Amino acid sequence: MFIRSENEIISLMPTARWSRPDQLYGYLEEEERVTLEPLLGTTLYQHLCDEYERLHHEYGDITSTTIKPTGKAKKNPKLPHADVTDRMDRVQAGLVQPTTTARSKEEKDVPKMDQATVRLLRICQQIEFYKMLSHKAGMLTVSFNEGGGMNQVSADGYETADQKKIEHVVKDAFMSAGRAIDSLLLFLEADAKGEKVFTEKWQEADAFYLHKDLLFQTARVFNEYLDIKGERMAYVQLVRDIRFCQNTYLKPRVGGKLLKAVIDYSNDNPAKEPSDTLNELLDYLRTALAFYVESRRTTLGPKDDKLSRRDSMTDAQQAMAMACQYIEDNLDALGDAAADTPIYNAVRAREEQEAKDAANAEAAAERQRKTVCEQNKRKLFTGFPATHRTPEIK
Numbered sequence: 001m002f003i004r005s006e007n008e009i010i011s012l013m014p015t016a017r018w019s020r021p022d023q024l025y026g027y028l029e030e031e032e033r034v035t036l037e038p039l040l041g042t043t044l045y046q047h048l049c050d051e052y053e054r055l056h057h058e059y060g061d062i063t064s065t066t067i068k069p070t071g072k073a074k075k076n077p078k079l080p081h082a083d084v085t086d087r088m089d090r091v092q093a094g095l096v097q098p099t100t101t102a103r104s105k106e107e108k109d110v111p112k113m114d115q116a117t118v119r120l121l122r123i124c125q126q127i128e129f130y131k132m133l134s135h136k137a138g139m140l141t142v143s144f145n146e147g148g149g150m151n152q153v154s155a156d157g158y159e160t161a162d163q164k165k166i167e168h169v170v171k172d173a174f175m176s177a178g179r180a181i182d183s184l185l186l187f188l189e190a191d192a193k194g195e196k197v198f199t200e201k202w203q204e205a206d207a208f209y210l211h212k213d214l215l216f217q218t219a220r221v222f223n224e225y226l227d228i229k230g231e232r233m234a235y236v237q238l239v240r241d242i243r244f245c246q247n248t249y250l251k252p253r254v255g256g257k258l259l260k261a262v263i264d265y266s267n268d269n270p271a272k273e274p275s276d277t278l279n280e281l282l283d284y285l286r287t288a289l290a291f292y293v294e295s296r297r298t299t300l301g302p303k304d305d306k307l308s309r310r311d312s313m314t315d316a317q318q319a320m321a322m323a324c325q326y327i328e329d330n331l332d333a334l335g336d337a338a339a340d341t342p343i344y345n346a347v348r349a350r351e352e353q354e355a356k357d358a359a360n361a362e363a364a365a366e367r368q369r370k371t372v373c374e375q376n377k378r379k380l381f382t383g384f385p386a387t388h389r390t391p392e393i394k
Contacts, residue, residue, distance in 0.1 A: 001025060001028060001029065001032070001049075001052075002028075002032070002048070002049075002052050002062070002121055002124050002125050002128060003021060003024075003028055003125055003128065003129060004021060004056060005021060005061050006018055006019055006021055007061040007063060008021075008061050008062060008063055008125060009021055009024075009129070011061075011063040011064065012125060012126060012129045012130070013129070013133075024132070027132045027135075027136050028128055028129070028132055030132075031127075031128040031131045031132045031135070032045075032128050035127060035128065035131050035181075036124055036127055036128050038205065038206055038207065039127075039181065039184060039185070039205060039206075039207045040124075040202065040205055040207075041201065041202055041203075041204045041205025041206075041207075041208070042204070043201045043202075043204055044198055044201035044202045044205065047198075047201050048117070048120065048121060048124065051117050051121070052121055055114065055117065055118060055121070059114075059118075062118060062121055062122070062125070063122070064122055113197070116191075116197055116198075119187070120184075120187060120188075120198065123180055123183050123184045123187060124184065126176065126177070126180035126183075127177055127180045127181055127184060130173045130174070130176040130177035130180060131173075131177040133169070133170070133173035134170050134171075134173035134174040134177055137166055137169055137170045137173070138166070138170075140153070141153055141161070141166060178231075178233070181232075181233050182231055182232055182233055185207060185209065185219075185232035185233065185236070186232060188202050188209070189209040189218075189232070192209060192210065206236065206239075207232075207233075207236045209232065211239060212263070212267050213243075213263065214239070214242055214243060214246060214263070215242075215246060215250075215262070215263060215266060215282070215285055215286050215289055216235075216242055216286065216289070216290075217266065217267065218235075219231070219232045219234070219235035219236075221286075222235050222238070222242070222290075223235075225286050225287060225289075225290035226290040226293065226294055238293060238297065241293050241296050241297060242289065242293055244296075245289055245292035245293050245296065246259075246289055249288070249289075249292050249316070249320065250285060250288065250289060250292075250320070252342070253320060253323075253324060253342065253343075254285070254323070254324070254327060254341060254342070254343065255338075255340070255341030255342050255343070255344075257337065257338075257339075257340065257341055258327070258334065258337050258338050258341045259285075261278070261334075261337035262278055262281055262282050262285060262337075265278045265279070265282065266282050277330050277333040277334060278334075278337075280326065281323065281326060281327065281330075281334075284319065284322055284323035284326055285323050287319045287323075288316050288319035288320040288322075288323055289316075291312050291313070291315040291316030291319055292312075292313075292316040294309075294312040294316075295309050295310075295312035295313040295316055296309075324343055327341075327343045328343055328347055331343075331344055331347060
């Protein structure tokens, strides 16, 4: 559990008043299990649970403004509470200078690892709290009495919220949860590209940002071909569709060997030399794959727009045909990567058939010439004898 105190709840929703946060534990636990743990993966989730216990015991409430510094700063009551979130931003931006001021001592006193962990925990708190509120707002407005009846919850000094206000709160909570999920994925993706503090524990999760077996390895690359507004969660939700379309529509047409070569090239494998041919083929295949994915997902366009989906499938088939034609025109440039692929075998089979047809046509012409000579009772001319020599010109 990443929320244990009223202060933590108030830091997420200032108008909230729960003197007993344990009353929400059941709802929060459900959101952690359903939403948060799949995003983090079991290993990272358990690690953060342990870190939360340690930080909660050492610092107190886990909020953006109430984390107390440790060591000497902790013993000095004149020092303000450390804003860990703000401090981490300034440390990463290189704005912290080694001076002798009390503020710099405070910053130096809090371990950098704790700063990163607190920032990650704060994002997790936002996800589970706002998700819980968007799902359980209706249940939090009623109470049940001993006789099994249902009452509306009210409090002295507050007016009862009407249905419109409740719906507004649910909508705002849902949007806040979505932004927090995207922030979580961005934070972990930046860590994976940088210091890799949490990467080893996160990479087993379904939401891990890098999929090296796909033509679209990251949400950023996918967004270049299909507009998902840069939302990492939209990419995570589409990974299975991307893999299905890649294996169902692309792999049988271009062959597993060539497709793997293109994917390896797109992963910037240092063992592979740059190839303009593979780079252009990669663009063709990604375009086709994006249209195939779009044709399967109504959520990417207008709701229940069958015409739009049909147009996407038509575009996908056209893009796939262009990719196949490009492969056929550049078989020699693709080299061993294209050998024994469906297009390579089809081209070679066609060339062999054309050679056989030409040989058969030549044999048929020769037979026809013999028949004509026999019919005219003339000797078939087979060329000059070997002893024939062209007379020399004197």
